[in-house]
Amino acid sequence: MASYTTNYQLHQWVPGDNFLRTDFNDDFLIIDNAIKAVSDASASGLAGLDASKAEFVTGNYVGTNGTQSINLGFRPTALLISSDYYTTAVNRNSGHMMLTLTSTGFSAQDIGDFGSATPNALGDRYTYLAMR
Numbered sequence: 001m002a003s004y005t006t007n008y009q010l011h012q013w014v015p016g017d018n019f020l021r022t023d024f025n026d027d028f029l030i031i032d033n034a035i036k037a038v039s040d041a042s043a044s045g046l047a048g049l050d051a052s053k054a055e056f057v058t059g060n061y062v063g064t065n066g067t068q069s070i071n072l073g074f075r076p077t078a079l080l081i082s083s084d085y086y087t088t089a090v091n092r093n094s095g096h097m098m099l100t101l102t103s104t105g106f107s108a109q110d111i112g113d114f115g116s117a118t119p120n121a122l123g124d125r126y127t128y129l130a131m132r
Helices: 021-043
Strands: 056-062 067-071 078-082 087-091 099-102 105-109 127-132
Touching: 021 067, 056 067, 078 099, 087 099
Parallel strands: none
Antiparallel strands: 056 127, 067 105, 078 087, 078 127, 099 105
């Protein structure tokens, strides 16, 4: 049975969970609303964010099976990874059984029991967004 994240109540499934497309749609709506709120606050000067200090890095890689290290040149604060079959996010305060943030980027692992539902399935193309 899925648990939920602390801050935004996003679904956190475990192997064997059944899930619905509406679960994903609900999560994406929550994320969209949160991003919009930050954007609105920033635009009105209420957020106090210095955009010159924010750094995002995007890129892609092809799954190799096993474990693959991606070098970003820094340890990310947060990471979003997506492919045709798999999407996940991790940050420094959350754990993930197949993704590890490292001092120079991240490590993606395919542990073999999840088919294409991993961050390093053989031949799958992944896109990532990393925040410094």
